[in-house]
Amino acid sequence: MAEAGRHSRHAATRRRSRVWPVLLSLVLVAVAVAGGLALHRSSQTDGRAADAAASTPTVDQAARSAAVDQVLQRRSQAVLAGNEQAFLADVDPGNKRLVASQRTLFTNLRQFGFAKLTYQQLAQQYDDTIAQKYGPSTYLVAVAMTYQIRSIDLVPVRAMLGYTFTQRPNGTWMLVSDSDLDKRLPRGSHQEAWDMGAVLVKRAARVLVVVEKGQDALADKFVSMSLHAVQAVSKNWPGGWNGSGVVIALDDKMVRGADYTQPKNAEDALAMATWVYRTLPGEVTGEGQRADSYVVVNPHNRNKVDARTLAHEFTHVATAPYGPYAPRWLVEGAATYVEFLPMDGQKDLAIPQYRLDVRTKYLAKAKSLPVDATFFDQADSSYPLSWLALDYLFTRFGGVEVGTLYRELAALGTTQKERDRIMLEHLGITEAGLFRALKAAAAA
Numbered sequence: 001m002a003e004a005g006r007h008s009r010h011a012a013t014r015r016r017s018r019v020w021p022v023l024l025s026l027v028l029v030a031v032a033v034a035g036g037l038a039l040h041r042s043s044q045t046d047g048r049a050a051d052a053a054a055s056t057p058t059v060d061q062a063a064r065s066a067a068v069d070q071v072l073q074r075r076s077q078a079v080l081a082g083n084e085q086a087f088l089a090d091v092d093p094g095n096k097r098l099v100a101s102q103r104t105l106f107t108n109l110r111q112f113g114f115a116k117l118t119y120q121q122l123a124q125q126y127d128d129t130i131a132q133k134y135g136p137s138t139y140l141v142a143v144a145m146t147y148q149i150r151s152i153d154l155v156p157v158r159a160m161l162g163y164t165f166t167q168r169p170n171g172t173w174m175l176v177s178d179s180d181l182d183k184r185l186p187r188g189s190h191q192e193a194w195d196m197g198a199v200l201v202k203r204a205a206r207v208l209v210v211v212e213k214g215q216d217a218l219a220d221k222f223v224s225m226s227l228h229a230v231q232a233v234s235k236n237w238p239g240g241w242n243g244s245g246v247v248i249a250l251d252d253k254m255v256r257g258a259d260y261t262q263p264k265n266a267e268d269a270l271a272m273a274t275w276v277y278r279t280l281p282g283e284v285t286g287e288g289q290r291a292d293s294y295v296v297v298n299p300h301n302r303n304k305v306d307a308r309t310l311a312h313e314f315t316h317v318a319t320a321p322y323g324p325y326a327p328r329w330l331v332e333g334a335a336t337y338v339e340f341l342p343m344d345g346q347k348d349l350a351i352p353q354y355r356l357d358v359r360t361k362y363l364a365k366a367k368s369l370p371v372d373a374t375f376f377d378q379a380d381s382s383y384p385l386s387w388l389a390l391d392y393l394f395t396r397f398g399g400v401e402v403g404t405l406y407r408e409l410a411a412l413g414t415t416q417k418e419r420d421r422i423m424l425e426h427l428g429i430t431e432a433g434l435f436r437a438l439k440a441a442a443a444a
Contacts, residue, residue: 064139065121067173068165072119072143079109079117092166092176102178108194111201112208115150119143119161130164130180137167140180144280152208152244157276157291158283159192160185186281188257188274189288193248196255206230206244212251218302222247224345229310232343233318238403241318246294247310249302258296269298270309273316293320307346312339322410327419327431328375330406333386337394340387355391358384359442369435392438393427401426 071090078086087106091099109117122142131138143161147153162181165173182190193199198213207226211219230245253260257274260266273293281288295313297305315335319326342348362381369389370382393402405426413419420430429437 059137064167064173067171068121068139068141071165071173071175072121076117076119079106080114082110090172090174092174095176098175098177102175104198105194108199108201111199112194113150113201113203114147116146116148116156118146120146122160125162125181125184127180130177134164134166134176139165139167139173141165142181142185149208149246151203151206152246153276153292154243155278155291157278158189158280159277160189160280186288187259189277189280191255193250193255193294196250196252199250208244208246210246210248210250218249222249222297222305225305225307225310226314228307228343228345229314232307232311232341233314233338236338236341237315237318238399241314243292243318245310245314245317247297248294249297249299249305251299253299255296256294258298260298260300265298266300270301270305271295271297271313273313273320275320287324290320290324293317307343308339311343312336315339319406319410322407323412324410325413326406326410327369327413328372329370329382329386329389329431330409332375332383333388333390334402334406336383336387337390351391355388358388363388363438363442366435369431388438389434392434392441396437397427 074090075087078084084103084106088099088102091102093099120143122144125140125142127140130140141163143163145159145161146156147159148156161178162185163175164177164180166176167173193210200211200213200215200219202209202211202216202219202223204223204227207223207230209219209222209226211222226245226247234241248255253266255274258265258272260269273295275288275290276292276294277288278291279285279289293313293316295310295317312335315338316331319331319334340349340351340354362384366381366385370378370385375382390402393405405422408422408426409419413422423430423434427434
């Protein structure tokens with residue numbers, strides 16, 4: 001179950017094995033943390049908001065909203081048209097640091113190649129400190145950025161921003177800050193790669209890689225690995241996959257939903273597949289509606305990532321649209337299963353020996369399939385056992401049935417009762433029955 005105010009999280013650590021001939025990649029599907037913003041309310045209703053509103057000079061809210069809409073429209077059109085001057089025209093010219101960061105932002109955004117880009121006001125926010133800093137006309141507002149990266153995003157997706165505007169003497173509005181709301185915004189739908197300083201974006205067919213500006217060799221390396229990984233997932237995932245792989249390999253330790261400042265993540269994680277949203281958390285559902293995932297690489301362990309790591313991550317990308325409710329042994333087992341299959345540019349793995357090792361070392365001591373609540377606390381055994389379960393399912397029932405099972409569990413498996421019903425319908429066994437089947441296969 002998800003914690004209050006936080007979505008369910010797929011996370012674990014997988015360490016290098018001296019027995020198994022491949023570096024076991026970590027996959028963290030990080031999620032948004034609801035930031036407490038009222039997305040579709042024209043005003044706040046608590047006492048502080050009322051006090052702030054009472055102390056603010058009367059403004060024509062409709063006129064202000066229309067004027068700010070025009071600013072946002074000019075900015076999006078400037079990016080699509082490649083007009084830096086228009087993008088900066090509504091930025092406070094007296095704030096040299098903001099102008100410089102906005103110029104970098106424009107350069108970054110242009111590299112991504114948006115097919116669509118719009119900005120939409122969501123809800124005004126109130127902060128006395130901010131109002132005192134910028135003056136009585138201060139307008140602090142949450143903004144939705146809707147975008148679609150050409151040949152990458154299958155549908156338009158959304159991220160969140162926070163903008164602070166003030167009114168000029170001539171009545172027009174200018175941007176004076178883009179960071180005042182940062183700590184309130186949902187983590188998983190904020191802090192995009194283009195917000196992290198000067199970047200370099202490189203593309204290939206169904207691949208987009210983001211690195212620090214000037215790191216051309218690193219970008220080329222990740223493009224090559226990503227191409228092999230995309231091909232592997234497209235070939236091996238049941239029904240195929242026609243999506244794209246986005247890999248963000250920056251020096252920053254907090255990007256999108258990935259947080260590599262946390263000690264365990266920093267030490268063990270290789271990469272995280274972070275959700276991308278069709279609707280933001282709180283707009284339609286509390287969790288938001290997923291569209292896809294972008295992979296964020298741990299800067300501490302960047303040199304350990306290989307094509308198999310990315311194949312694991314891209315399997316999460318391929319399955320992200322199905323829903324959030326599949327059991328973790330299925331989520332991680334499926335990704336590991338694809339990761340270990342034969343892959344162009346990678347040595348084949350000793351699967352029969354690994355299967356024997358897992359049965360001997362982990363299955364013999366286990367009492368059930370890995371459970372969601374303790375999956376990541378016992379990652380050293382959870383991942384191998386999950387792989388073994390998927391190895392059995394693919395061999396016994398075939399890829400089509402496994403893919404169908406995954407889709408239904410991800411969409412509907414909200415309770416153990418529902419999971420058992422779906423498993424019985426598709427396989428004729430429950431999760432407990434699958435564990436007994438693994439034991440029987442090992443004994444045979």
